Amino acid sequence: MYIDTTVIKIPEIDMFRDSVKVFAPASVSNVGPGFDIMGFALDEPGDEIFAERNNTGQLRIKEIFGDDGKLPFDINQNTATVAIKSMLEKYKIDTGIDITIDKKMGIGSGLGSSAASAVGGVFAVNELLDLKLSKDELLLHALNGEAVASGAIHADNVAPSLFGGFLLVRDYNPIDIIKIPTPKDLYCTIIYPDIVVKTSEARKIIDKFFPVKDVVTQAGNSGALIAGLYSGDYDLISRSLVDKIAEHKRASFLPFYDDIRDKGKELNAVNCNISGSGPSLFSFSRSLDEADTLASELKKIVLDYGFDVKTYVSQINQEGPRILD
Amino acid sequence: MYIDTTVIKIPEIDMFRDSVKVFAPASVSNVGPGFDIMGFALDEPGDEIFAERNNTGQLRIKEIFGDDGKLPFDINQNTATVAIKSMLEKYKIDTGIDITIDKKMGIGSGLGSSAASAVGGVFAVNELLDLKLSKDELLLHALNGEAVASGAIHADNVAPSLFGGFLLVRDYNPIDIIKIPTPKDLYCTIIYPDIVVKTSEARKIIDKFFPVKDVVTQAGNSGALIAGLYSGDYDLISRSLVDKIAEHKRASFLPFYDDIRDKGKELNAVNCNISGSGPSLFSFSRSLDEADTLASELKKIVLDYGFDVKTYVSQINQEGPRILD
Numbered sequence: 001m002y003i004d005t006t007v008i009k010i011p012e013i014d015m016f017r018d019s020v021k022v023f024a025p026a027s028v029s030n031v032g033p034g035f036d037i038m039g040f041a042l043d044e045p046g047d048e049i050f051a052e053r054n055n056t057g058q059l060r061i062k063e064i065f066g067d068d069g070k071l072p073f074d075i076n077q078n079t080a081t082v083a084i085k086s087m088l089e090k091y092k093i094d095t096g097i098d099i100t101i102d103k104k105m106g107i108g109s110g111l112g113s114s115a116a117s118a119v120g121g122v123f124a125v126n127e128l129l130d131l132k133l134s135k136d137e138l139l140l141h142a143l144n145g146e147a148v149a150s151g152a153i154h155a156d157n158v159a160p161s162l163f164g165g166f167l168l169v170r171d172y173n174p175i176d177i178i179k180i181p182t183p184k185d186l187y188c189t190i191i192y193p194d195i196v197v198k199t200s201e202a203r204k205i206i207d208k209f210f211p212v213k214d215v216v217t218q219a220g221n222s223g224a225l226i227a228g229l230y231s232g233d234y235d236l237i238s239r240s241l242v243d244k245i246a247e248h249k250r251a252s253f254l255p256f257y258d259d260i261r262d263k264g265k266e267l268n269a270v271n272c273n274i275s276g277s278g279p280s281l282f283s284f285s286r287s288l289d290e291a292d293t294l295a296s297e298l299k300k301i302v303l304d305y306g307f308d309v310k311t312y313v314s315q316i317n318q319e320g321p322r323i324l325d
Numbered sequence: 326m327y328i329d330t331t332v333i334k335i336p337e338i339d340m341f342r343d344s345v346k347v348f349a350p351a352s353v354s355n356v357g358p359g360f361d362i363m364g365f366a367l368d369e370p371g372d373e374i375f376a377e378r379n380n381t382g383q384l385r386i387k388e389i390f391g392d393d394g395k396l397p398f399d400i401n402q403n404t405a406t407v408a409i410k411s412m413l414e415k416y417k418i419d420t421g422i423d424i425t426i427d428k429k430m431g432i433g434s435g436l437g438s439s440a441a442s443a444v445g446g447v448f449a450v451n452e453l454l455d456l457k458l459s460k461d462e463l464l465l466h467a468l469n470g471e472a473v474a475s476g477a478i479h480a481d482n483v484a485p486s487l488f489g490g491f492l493l494v495r496d497y498n499p500i501d502i503i504k505i506p507t508p509k510d511l512y513c514t515i516i517y518p519d520i521v522v523k524t525s526e527a528r529k530i531i532d533k534f535f536p537v538k539d540v541v542t543q544a545g546n547s548g549a550l551i552a553g554l555y556s557g558d559y560d561l562i563s564r565s566l567v568d569k570i571a572e573h574k575r576a577s578f579l580p581f582y583d584d585i586r587d588k589g590k591e592l593n594a595v596n597c598n599i600s601g602s603g604p605s606l607f608s609f610s611r612s613l614d615e616a617d618t619l620a621s622e623l624k625k626i627v628l629d630y631g632f633d634v635k636t637y638v639s640q641i642n643q644e645g646p647r648i649l650d
Binding site for chain 1: 358363495531532533534536541545555561570
């Protein structure tokens, strides 16, 4: 995490590629009792970031697709370019770069959209310029990028999107991220209903203080969820997916929440909960078949409530971002 | 945990033993972030409980050793006999039993003294009468016994003393206890200073409400401690042994607390913290040698502060109570 400030010598431009296209995965954060501390990466959806050299010496956003015009072209406002700029400034690199962002996921979905863009940005430029920075080194810059969207440094989406896997962020000072092994047959169903939940609003409704029994319960479920993941005990994972901080408040934005959870139980799902600050929900399953069935059954419920809905079925992405071409 | 209320048929008295002596281990609860939810059993100290049949049909306390006259002979007040009575009444058993309690550990030490007596009581009588009750079945009665001392049902000493090992008590309704594997070379040093800390007083000084960041930190350290135990990562265990609920308040009863922690760090200990509500402290080490060195060095510090002190070095007791003869 601590980065040597030595200027990296950039090799001759001809030796390396002129452009690169990468995929950076969406992620689920606030995993039940893991409010602000746990997250995991998905195989889909995710963002595609295209980075190419230009001769202007400037960092620019060339095009943005799939955002319905919502994302800023100002490189000091867009999470991808803020992250890249943080990295370029750190290493005193002045190569001109054009960025094209293809949002393959909803903005404000609760699936770590801004984190995926920030991660995709630094991962792409690291590859484009052959900087050979480690993921530990990329992390800080991706966090700086994501902070422009969320207003604070949060690693629970950025870190899973960058490192892959199921991560526990124990502390920030210094940052302490622990990769938790997960059962290999664990599948995740994502339900993304067409409801706008503003992150700022979702934060505002959370209580500021909690009684000691809630602290104890949250710590108990957090430890138990980690134990369930290590031991592959699906029933324990299911029992532990309870959040005392935000779940009961944020569920009020999601009129179908109880019905989704009831249906999940009926279908033997490993429990459902809210992804990030919503509106997306995630549910674990013991197999791809179960996860697929869950996706179609839960989709029906949301449609019945009159909301459009997208679903995704994914294992836990252990890789993080990858080069597409 | 749920117990069949069928009356157990007691076999003819002559077929089985007339007396039994058992050992029930002390335990460390409130393990750093595991306030009210984690505990582990020790090889020493512990209580010895001697149970023998009598012909009066009564449950009686015959003798109590090692308690300096502090423990009650009233069977409705003593944790051992309250636990036994709960069991005898549940199964409608009217065999007369005399109990002798040999306290081999301090009362009010923060090492689960009342839990050990309750566990020893039910374990001894289960053996004496050959009831063949499982530990799951014994648990409820031991909890009832311990409750007479602590004023509430707490499993974080009773469960480790009964089942052995490092346990996480996720929930009470229904009770959900998870055994956590521990590194095989993990040793525990206990420092028991001669200071009286009343559990009721130690509870009273704890804040009633906590800011959301403390809830998040406690949950993060709880999950991280469990991850450290599963993976055998001593450094992670060490970093996670922080409590946001009681540690900073209760440390005020222990003037040598900071010095103990500093010395622990100097000696490469896997961190120190308060056992139960104190005054005992526990520290993890990576080997028996380290744990022994720690015991003698930490003892000096407490003596220098003018308090008498006992020390114990123990692995995590994986067995729970055992029959002595």
